Amino acid sequence: MASNFEILRPLEEDTSSTLYLVRDKKRGRESCLRRFKTQKQEEIEGLKELFMQVSHIDSPHLEPVVEFGTDREGFFAVTEGLPPGETLSTILERGPLTIAEFETVALQLMTVLDELHEQAVVHGSLRPDFVRIAGASAAKWRVTLHGFGQGFAGRDDSKEEQIRAYRCTAPEQWQDGTTRRRTDVYALGCVLYEALAARPPFDGKVLKELRLKHIGHDLPPLQKIASHVPGWMCAWVMHLLAVDPEQRPRKAAVARELFERHEAPNLPELPPRSETPVEIAPTTPPVSLNPQPPSSPVVLPTAHHGARHHATSSTIPIAAGPHVAAARAKRPTTVVAAPRKTYAPPRKPPQSAKKNLKPIIGVVASVLSLLLVFAVTRCGQPAPKGKTEQKRR
Numbered sequence: 001m002a003s004n005f006e007i008l009r010p011l012e013e014d015t016s017s018t019l020y021l022v023r024d025k026k027r028g029r030e031s032c033l034r035r036f037k038t039q040k041q042e043e044i045e046g047l048k049e050l051f052m053q054v055s056h057i058d059s060p061h062l063e064p065v066v067e068f069g070t071d072r073e074g075f076f077a078v079t080e081g082l083p084p085g086e087t088l089s090t091i092l093e094r095g096p097l098t099i100a101e102f103e104t105v106a107l108q109l110m111t112v113l114d115e116l117h118e119q120a121v122v123h124g125s126l127r128p129d130f131v132r133i134a135g136a137s138a139a140k141w142r143v144t145l146h147g148f149g150q151g152f153a154g155r156d157d158s159k160e161e162q163i164r165a166y167r168c169t170a171p172e173q174w175q176d177g178t179t180r181r182r183t184d185v186y187a188l189g190c191v192l193y194e195a196l197a198a199r200p201p202f203d204g205k206v207l208k209e210l211r212l213k214h215i216g217h218d219l220p221p222l223q224k225i226a227s228h229v230p231g232w233m234c235a236w237v238m239h240l241l242a243v244d245p246e247q248r249p250r251k252a253a254v255a256r257e258l259f260e261r262h263e264a265p266n267l268p269e270l271p272p273r274s275e276t277p278v279e280i281a282p283t284t285p286p287v288s289l290n291p292q293p294p295s296s297p298v299v300l301p302t303a304h305h306g307a308r309h310h311a312t313s314s315t316i317p318i319a320a321g322p323h324v325a326a327a328r329a330k331r332p333t334t335v336v337a338a339p340r341k342t343y344a345p346p347r348k349p350p351q352s353a354k355k356n357l358k359p360i361i362g363v364v365a366s367v368l369s370l371l372l373v374f375a376v377t378r379c380g381q382p383a384p385k386g387k388t389e390q391k392r393r
Contacts, residue, residue, distance in 0.1 A: 003071070004024065004067075005022035005033055005078065006022060006023040006025060006029065007020045007022050007025065008020070008021045008022060008023055008110060008168060009021050009031070011032065011083075013083075013148065013155075014153040014154060014155055015037075015154055015156065016036060016037055016038070016114055016149075016150050016151055016153035016154075017034050017035060017036045017037060017149070017153065018034070018035050018037070019033070019034050019035075019083075020033045020034075020035065021031070021082070022078070024066070024078075030081065031066055031078050031079065031080055031081065032079050032080075032081065032082060032083065033076055033077070033078045034077050034078075034079075034130055034149075034210065035073065035074070035075075035076050036075045036076065036077075036149060037074070037172065038074065039074055044070060044074065044075045047068075047077075047149050048068070048069075048070075048073045048075070048122070050149055051065055051068040051077050051148065051149070052068075053119060053120075053121050054116075054121060054148055055122070055391070056119070057115055057119055058080075058117065059112055059115050060109075060142065060144075061111060061112035061115075061121055061143055061145055062115075062144065062145060063079040063080070063083075063111075063142050063144060064079060064080045065077060065078070065079055066078040066079060066080055066354055073343055075262065077149070079382065080153070083132055083146065084132055084134040084142070085132050085133045085134030085135065085142075085144075086132065086134075086205060087128065087129055087130075087131065087132055087133075087212060088105070088128035088129075088131040088132070088133060088191070089129050090127040091133060092128065092194060092195065092198050092297045095198055096195065096196055096198040096226065097195045097196065099228075099229065099230070099233075100139075101138040101141070102195055102196060102229075102233075103137075103190070104138045104141045104143070105131070105133065105141070105143055105192075105195060106192055106195075106259065106270055107256070107259070108141075108142070108143035108191075109131065109143060109145070109188060109191070110188070110253075110255055110256040110259070111252075111256070112143070112144075112145045113126075113145075113184055113188065113251075113252035114251070114252040114253045114256065116184075116252075117181045117251045117252055117253070118253075121164060122180060122181060122183065122184055123145070123147070123148065123184050123187070124151075124179045124183065124184070125147060125150070125151050125152055125163070125165075125168075125169075125187070126145075126147070126168060126184055126188060126191060127147070127168040127187065127188035127190070127191060128168075128191055128194055128195070129147070129164075129165075130145060130146045130147030130150070131143060131144075131145060131146070131191065132144045132146055148343075152165040152166050152169070152298070152377045153165060154195070154224075155297075159205070159206060159207075159214050161206060162207055162209055163203070163206075163207065165207075166198075166210060167190065167200045167202060167203070167210065168187040168190035168191060168205060169214065170182075170183045170184075170186040170187060170214070170245075171214050171215045171243050172245055174211045174214055174231075175215065175349055176217055178246075179328045181250065181251040181252070182245040182246075182248050182249075182250060182251075183245070183249045184252065185238060185240055185249050185251065185252065185255055186241060186242075186245070186248060186375070187238055188237075188252070188255065189201075189238075189240025189241040189248075190202070190241065192237050192240070193219075193222055193237050193238075193241065196222060196225075196226040196229050196233075196234075196237065197222060197225040197226050199225070201219040201220075201222075201241065202214050202218070202219055202373060213242070216243075217241075217243045218231060219241070221234070221238065222234040222237055222238055223235075232260075232262045232263070232264055233262075234264070235264035235265040236258060236259055236262075237257070239264045239265060240255060260390070277343070283363055312380065
């Protein structure tokens with residue numbers, strides 16, 4: 001239980017959780033405790049399943065999970081020590097990675113994703129903020145993956161933070177919330193593009209613009225931005241960013257094989273998948289039983305094709321706001337408005353029908369004129385004499 005840990009000070013906070021530095025009373029050492037803000041039982045059960053699976057994976061590229069569970073305040077997870085090194089986002093503020101640094105980061109990220117995918121675990125919200133790097137030089141760098149259960153949370157609810165949180169979201173997540181291993185491959189492509197270019201592949205002022213760019217594959221080719229990078233490497237990163245999931249490597253291990261062989265399949269680019277336009281009510285908040293931030297984590301087990309078990313997505317954008325057009329009726333937290341009614345103007349008769357009506361109208365007008373003349377003439381004639389004398393008598 002969390003009562004076994006003494007809170008020393010808060011380290012960081014976002015819209016889904018708070019990280020504390022704590023003292024482990026049993027072990028007599030410092031650890032980190034992440035307190036998740038959600039109170040929904042479905043999400044808490046999903047977090048339990050997620051951390052159960054992650055805790056069974058022994059990898060130097062994952063934080064060791066010491067303990068996790070629930071108490072009166074909700075769900076918590078405890079990891080050993082302080083978060084190592086710096087985030088990849090912080091490092092990229094100083095400029096793009098060198099080729100040697102990039103290879104180190106890419107290989108270690110694909111290694112840890114392969115370990116997750118082999119256990120049918122999907123991260124679901126991979127981005128540079130959840131990649132931490134420790135070490136003095138590229139040869140000594142150790143990359144660790146974080147962010148499980150945090151989802152698309154930001155430091156606050158501002159538009160800038162939302163764009164930052166969703167900048168690596170795959171097209172299928174924007175369209176219907178689908179999350180699988182190929183989704184992690186797409187997010188990995190976004191992370192590695194940003195690592196070489198020191199800028200995200202997709203950007204926008206509002207989430208709707210960002211969504212359209214992801215779905216429409218509206219991004220500058222990496223070779224034009226990072227001209228110092230070998231052509232095969234740029235092509236390989238762009239291959240991970242294919243709009244159609246079936247054109248991407250099916251999992252991290254396949255992406256690593258291509259990387260080690262310096263290969264990128266020259267697949268014909270398909271047009272973006274068609275989607276039915278869905279209007280989202282911009283002022284209607286997501287359905288929620290408690291006043292939690294809109295970026296609270298949503299944790300649901302989802303099955304994907306070819307997996308031995310059920311993949312657990314740490315984050316699926318269900319209650320993320322009006323930019324997600326989820327079409328699944330079984331997801332009650334998505335607010336979808338009725339389709340917009342289009343105005344159809346009255347149909348005009350064809351020109352041929354107009355021509356056929358002209359002679360008929362002329363005949364009717366002539367008959368009416370004759371009847372009018374006849375009536376006027378009859379009214380102006382004097383009455384017969386016999387009838388006049390009868391009236392006088």
